[in-house]
Amino acid sequence: MKAIETLRLVSPHAAAQLALSYIVLLVGCLLGHLPYVALQALLGAELILLTLATIPFYPERGLLTHLFDLLKLSGGLIFVLFFLVISYGVASEGDNGNALAIGLKGLRETPPSAIGWALAYVVIQLAVSLWQAWHSENPRGAWARSNLAQGGATFVSMFFMVFVGFLVGRPIIMGFSMLGIAVDANGVLSTLMVIVRYFMALVLSTMSASEMDTIAAHPYVDSAR
Numbered sequence: 514m515k516a517i518e519t520l521r522l523v524s525p526h527a528a529a530q531l532a533l534s535y536i537v538l539l540v541g542c543l544l545g546h547l548p549y550v551a552l553q554a555l556l557g558a559e560l561i562l563l564t565l566a567t568i569p570f571y572p573e574r575g576l577l578t579h580l581f582d583l584l585k586l587s588g589g590l591i592f593v594l595f596f597l598v599i600s601y602g603v604a605s606e607g608d609n610g611n612a613l614a615i616g617l618k619g620l621r622e623t624p625p626s627a628i629g630w631a632l633a634y635v636v637i638q639l640a641v642s643l644w645q646a647w648h649s650e651n652p653r654g655a656w657a658r659s660n661l662a663q664g665g666a667t668f669v670s671m672f673f674m675v676f677v678g679f680l681v682g683r684p685i686i687m688g689f690s691m692l693g694i695a696v697d698a699n700g701v702l703s704t705l706m707v708i709v710r711y712f713m714a715l716v717l718s719t720m721s722a723s724e725m726d727t728i729a730a731h732p733y734v735d736s737a738r
Contacts, residue, residue, distance in 0.1 A: 523718055523719055528715060531711060531714050531715060531718065532711065535707050535710065535714070536707075538707055539703065539707045542707075543700060543703065545626075545627050545630055545631070546624050546626075546627050547623065547627040547628075547631055547703075548620070548622065548623050548699045549601055549698065549699040549702040549703045549706070550597070550598055550601050550616055550620045550623075551623040551631075553597045553671060553674070553706070554594060555632070556667055557590040557593075557594055557671070558635065559635045559664075560586065560664055560667060561583070561587065561590070562635065563639065563660055563661075563664045564579075564582065564664075565583070566639055566642075566643055567579075582733070589668070590668075590671075593671050593672055593675065596675045597616075597671065597674060597675055597678070598613060598616030599613055599616060600612075600674070600675050600676075600678030601615070601616040601698065601702060602615035602616040603678065603679060603683060604678045604679065604682035604686060604701070604702060605686065639660070642656070642660050643656075645659070646659065646660075651729070654729040656729070657725055657728050657732065658725050658729075661728060661732050662725070663714070663717070666714060666717055667713075669713060670706065670709045670710045674702070674705065674706050677705050677706075678702055678705075685701055686698055686701055
């Protein structure tokens with residue numbers, strides 16, 4: 514209920530703009546033949562690149578501290594991706610086989626062209642955001658608004674999708690199967706992932722300018738001390 518009350522603060526125009534961008538993302542994944550597991554791995558790679566790109570904005574923390582944060586993030590991503598792979602295997606095949614092997618098979622079968630366009634999209638997007646942030650009056654603020662908050666939302670969305678795959682994805686696929694309709698697990702789970710990220714993006718859009726300024730000034734726990 515609290516989440517619904519929060520979403521009521523989002524303007525229809527902002528919600529429509531976000532919806533359009535996420536629809537484009539989903540269409541790109543489906544038409545670009547990017548499997549769900551590869552999509553999640555790509556989001557993990559995006560978070561690693563985002564963390565590296567953030568280092569120049571906070572030089573006072575020191576390179577070793579930044580690298581330690583990167584190591585912690587990498588460990589967290591590996592942990593989450595492991596369970597995402599398993600949830601994909603369960604959602605797509607149920608108890609028919611090894612869920613981990615099924616999930617890894619989906620990753621291995623990703624077309625190189627899909628990986629290429631997806632990585633290019635991430636790199637170009639980050640490069641444009643970096644250029645815009647450094648040429649703004651408040652580089653940290655611009656970077657936080659365009660990337661840091663979204664990066665946090667992405668990680669939370671990936672975590673939630675572990676449970677969504679089990680509790681929502683699998684029942685949807687089973688329901689269609691009982692009706693004699695074969696559906697692609699990649700399409701179902703990718704759609705659910707986009708919906709979860711869209712929800713998180715809507716919540717973030719309700720943050721005030723002062724809240725964003727606070728995040729920009731102290732995005733790390735140790736820097737707020």
